[in-house]
Every structure is written in structure tokens, then in C-alpha cells.
Amino acid sequence: MGGIALRHLAKSFGSVEVIRDLSLDIASGEFIVFLGPSGCGKSTLLRMIAGLEEASAGEIAIDGVRVDALPPGRRGVAMVFQHYALYPHMSVRENMAFGLRNVGQSQDEIERRIAEAARILEIGHLLERKPSQLSGGQRQRVAIGRAIVKEPKAFLFDEPLSNLDAALRSRTRIELARLHQQMKSTMVFVTHDQVEAMTMATRIAVMNHGRIEQVGAPMDIYRRPATRFVAGFIGTPAMNFVPVTPVGGRSGQTVVRLPDGSEVATAILDYGISGDGELELGVRAEHIAAGGGIPARAEVVERLGDRTLVHARLGDGTVLVFEDAGDSRVAIGDPVGLAIDGARVHLFDANGAAHHAG
């Protein structure tokens, strides 16, 4: 129970099309993250599921029942808002009880659910406080608690971690992942933070310009991004992109030439992607190593402790970021020879579509 089906959804605000012809099936019990830059339509999509925005076209079904004509309260979903949206003049207990009272739940049941949620979230000692007497992290827990007591078919989260400081954010991330395992309910989570998406999601839907660019498990999206947009959006540091010229196949696999003249033999099958000639090579920092034959000079050295990121400039001016060991001895200005792992690179054609090895 708790599966969500979106069919040909569209949403326009005036003449601005925010969501266009979007279809997606969210399985019951799944933790799906809508990931994308601001303005990509991810929050609007979430609000359409919640019933806070009306769909311009299309259907939404929860548990096999069409809900797009129902008011928000009757869709069986609970939402955690970015700014928590706690009722400021009600105590924590009243905040959690409000929704249950509105549907005529018995007082015993309300007390039982509040006690249960308070136990899970460890907020029992806060029940009589007002939201203004709580810290940001505590408010966040109360907002989640208010969702839990409703025992919804699906939880909707609208960037709920963006107001927390870095330490609290990573802790809450872990707690949310644990909560999901514990409750086994469907969770839809909107964020622009790829780390949140990668760490919590069972599946990520990467969105751009009101469309889903790719849906998949986090590591699938990381390893095999479907488009150049996804490749650039996922991963820190961002993937290196270099315009390349195909120089024909070698034993059926594509060989490309970098702007500085060096050639990279990829493991990508040559099935004619080099057709019109406009190609871009995508390679992550961890798939470039020092000690190869591509001449470059270190320009910036970022020491992160466990690893070192080196920004190296090739002869023609192209800059590639590569990953070196934590105790790397590369210094600014040092000449380095780069080796690109041809088995792990991606090629993007003029339409932005990706081609991978294997």
C-alpha cells in the first residue's frame, strides 16, 4: 500500500509551463527523491501530489485511487514543510493532535499515536512546549512527528533539511533513513542537494525544466547518467567535460582526441555516435590519475584530508580536476602526466544524450 502513480501530469502558471507531461510510478515503501536545481518544478510536483497545487492536466493516484480532485486533507498524505509550518500558538502536543481532532479521532487513539511518535523521535520532553521555545532541529522533529501521527499512506518532504546547520543536517539525514526503514512507508523527498539524494533515496528522479531526466537507484545514476545534465548535476566535484573529436574506432571502440591533441581510447562501442562530430567527453575526478601520458600542470591543489583534488591545465588551456591520494605530493606549478580511465568515461552527443561503456 502507499504506491503513487503520476500520469501525464502538467502544470502551468499562466503561460509558464512548470511541469510538462510527466509520468512516474512510485512503488509502495519506496524512498524516492526528486532532485534538481531551483525552478526545475520538483516542489511544484510534490505540492501537486499533496493537493496544494491543482494539476493543469493528468492524473494522480495513491494506492490505486485517483486523488487529483480531492482536497489535500483527504488524500491520505502528510507533508513536512521547508519552514516546518508548525502552528505557533499551539503546544507540540496540540500541533500533533490538531489533524487527528479534525477527523474526529478518539482521544485515546490520539494520545496513543502522540506517545508513539514522541518515542520514535525522542521528543517526549517537549510535548508541552510552544514551537517558539524549540530549536530548529527540535522543530523539525515535531514537524515529522505531526506527519507520523496521521499514519499516512505517503510522507511528502519539501526540502526539510535546508534550514538546518551542516552538522544537524547530516544527523537528520541518517535519522530519516532509519525512520524509513522502521516505518516502511512511502516517502517522497524534494531537495536540490545531491548528497541528501544519494544518501537517503532508494531511487532518485533527477528533474530539469519540468521534466524527469532520469530515474534510478543512486549508484546507477552516478555511474550511468542518462544525460549531460544529470552527469553534471550529480557528483562532487562536478564531472569534467571536454569537447573531443572522434578519430575513428579501434577494435569497435571509440577513440577520441582531446583539444590538446592527446588521444583517449574509450571502452564505448563505436556504433556511429561520432556521426555529426560534436562530442563531449565526461570523466569524473576519481577516474583520472597522475602518472599517465597526457601532459598538464597543477594549478590548484585542494587537500581534503582523505584525498586531494588537483586542478590541472592541459597544454591548450583545458582544465581537468583529478583525484590524488590524501598525502599527494603534487604542488602548485608541478608538471603532471594524466591518465584517463577509458573504461569509465562517458561521451555526450550534441543532444546531450549519454553513451557509456558496456
Add this chain to the structure above:
Amino acid sequence: MPAESRRASPTPDPDVVGRSHPAHLLFVLPYFLVFIVLVAVPLGLGAWLSFQEYDMLGGYGGYIGFANYADLWKDRIFLGAVRNTIWFVIITTPTFVIIGLFLALTLNNAWRRSAILRSIFFGSSVLSVTIVTLVWRLVYMPDRGLLQNVFGVFGLAAPNFMTTEYLALPGIAIVTVWWIIGLPMMLFLAALQQIPAEIYEAAALDNASRWRMLTRITLPAIRRTIVLVALIEVILQFQLFGQANLITNGGPNNASRPIVMFIYEAGFRDWALGYAAAASQVLFVLMLGAAALQLWLTRQRPEAG
């Protein structure tokens, strides 16, 4: 802690923000002087005057103790004026709160129509009392007034607000509400716009009916503004004068004579300044009492809620 180390340092920096310095008094001085000359001194003079027999016409005067107050206590016109004024405040203040809130709730949206209506409702506030009373005299006029015309269509006789004793004050109240409903409406609008939309969305997801949203979300959120509007209106309506003077001239049979009108007549028609000053002190105490009562009530509420 940087603040503490600074305090502990042997030579404090004279430029540190928050330190007191005699020269800072200069910043307060302009307001302070105006306050002394235009508020404190007249207040004191008024109190002093209320203990004097001071006849401008005869040109004599002298200390008479509480005689003015004793006379006021026996003056049936004055007691009537006090009763009228309190009654006027009682009928207008809740009306301002309820209608102002209703207008604000109805017009709190981005529609063009609402923007126009907001301007119209606020627009009458800029008119002077003379214009407003002139317009409403035309409405209330017994034979050819707008009201009579409207009632006449149905073959009815319009209530005569200007010449019926028990209708005179309600008639003036209607004029007053029509005239300055704009300010309460604007104050309520400002308060409503402070409530984050997310809270209403959370309430919608919580299955709250419109009535529950109003009583459990909106009203608690704007409680302070409700108190503010009530306070402003109490202070304002205790000072009723212009409308009563121009529409009914205090009549019929003193039924709409307010305290300020009594003061005006005692002071500037009968030239009994001491007597007028004593009446002013009574009005001052009434307003102070009403305002204090309201502030006290609002200070009680947060503990209860």
C-alpha cells in the same frame, strides 16, 4: 566571550556601542522639550485649572478645591454626556473590530477587484468630518433623504436617526464606522499578511475546515492586532465630537451629547474654563481606565492560552 573580555579590560573603549554618556541626552532633547511644552505642561495646567473658579467673561478666578467636581457629579447634562460617550464606545469599538476584520479577511488576496475595494473602503478615511456629516445628513434627512427614498420604494417610513432619541447615537455610530473603518481594515490586513501561507497549507493537509482555520489559526495569530485596534478605537471614540456636533448638535434632548461636546460648550460657550477642565479630567481618567483595562486583559491571556 568577546563581550566579557571587553568589559573586563582595564581601559574601556569610549566608542563602544551601548555605553551611556551624558552627551547622548542631546539626542533625546528635541523630543523631550516638545513633550514637556506640549504634553506635560498642558496636562498639569489642566489639572490645576480644574480646581479653580475661572470665568473668562467675568475675568475673575480663584481656588475652589473640588467644587467643580462636586458640581459635575450633580450636573445631569454632564452625567448624560458620560453615559452617552460610554454607550457610543461600547457600540462602536466591537463594530470596528468585527467589520474591520471581516473586510480584511474578505479582501486579503491579490485580486484586482480586492485592491480596488480596499482603496474604496480606505478612501473615506481621508475625508474631513464636515464632508462626511454633510453626506450623511443628506442620507438621514427626514423627508427627502436617501434613506427615506429607499424605504419609500417599499412603501415604508425610514427610521429617523436625527430626531429620534434612542436612534441618534446609533446613527452617529453608523456614520463613524463608515468614515474610518479603513484604518482597522488596513491594520488587520497587515496582520493577516504576516501569517505564513505554509501554515494554512499544513492546516489544509490536516483536514481543517474553514471555520477551524479561522478560529484556531487566524484569530490566535492576529490576537495582538485585535487588541491594538480595540485600544485605538476606544481612545478615538471617547473623543467623539465633530459628528455629534454637526449631525444632531447633541440632541434630541441631549441624547447624543458626548463629553467633549460638553467640555467645548462649558469652556468656549459659557467660558467656565475651570468647570470644562474638570470635565476634561474625568474624560482623561475614563480613557486611561479603559486603556488600562484592555492592556490588563491582554496580559492575562497568554498564560491562559
